[in-house]
Amino acid sequence: MMFSTKAEYGVRVMVELGRRASEAPGAPVPLAEIAEHDQLPLAYLEHLVARLRRAGLVTSRRGAHGGYLLARPPQQITMAEVVEALEGAIAPIECISEGSDGRVVCSRETDPSHVCPTKLLWTRVRAQIVRTLQETTLSELIPVPTTAPVAV
């Protein structure tokens, strides 16, 4: 297993916010309703949504009839942003990380003459994960509303 439930639950929250926004645009969604809908612990979701808010992915309205809203339309929210906000920097393995200049560095490469032979592998894996997360937007995950949601 590679991502924790933080990513799992957090993505579900984003999907649900997107779905609700398409049903009733502009109306804040209380977190309790999402917890109920997805059968997830509310108190724990509060921690996760706090990360999403600090990352600028959702906005909030406090008080009665408050709740959360997507900060941007779903087409403009990539899964890379969401997952990174929840899990931190994406690195397939502890020793690999991306420097500020974009170059992938291996913490075990102290001596520049002694290159890490496994770096190629983890760099490839990381690149594919990041690419997939960047190319998938929230809008792709939001289920299309079933026609005739109300009874006939």
Place this chain on the structure above:
Amino acid sequence: MMFSTKAEYGVRVMVELGRRASEAPGAPVPLAEIAEHDQLPLAYLEHLVARLRRAGLVTSRRGAHGGYLLARPPQQITMAEVVEALEGAIAPIECISEGSDGRVVCSRETDPSHVCPTKLLWTRVRAQIVRTLQETTLSELIPVPTTAPVAV
């Protein structure tokens, strides 16, 4: 972080076995020498190499002048095999796994009518990881021997 040091160390062991095999084919490599070379704890490597052996990726010779050998040429060993032997089945997230029939299943999809909207994302991520690991063989990671390894 997604893979543990089991994968990190284990891949290093495989690379070192491949490198030594190209230098002295057929000669078993004692684990103590790998631990020394890569500055990794020997007792811990023993656990990891046991997994590699049970997966049929390395063979062993006990006793004095014993050690480990690659079970196959490096071109025929994929990183998917290595990582899976060390970490278990590759799943980006707990609720996603691949059934025996090859279909990706989500453990939260109890009700067949209620499809998991996030399944698409994790399926994509998983597929890319597996593909990358399958396409990278051990031979690609083994450093080419420096010409003139002996002193002039």
Place this chain on the structure above:
DNA sequence: TGATATCCTACCTCTCCGGTAGGTATTACA
């Protein structure tokens, strides 16, 4: 027979995941 290895089982410590608890600040509405 001893040195060198693999091999096996048990244990141990620490971190962090997943979750709970309780309180405060803010807002809508009656």
Place this chain on the structure above:
DNA sequence: TGTAATACCTACCGGAGAGGTAGGATATCA
């Protein structure tokens, strides 16, 4: 103006698993 609803914040906590350590049993060569 009060009260319910909601976000927001900090602290805590139990269990599991990561990352080892320890000690011995077994096999092999010189």
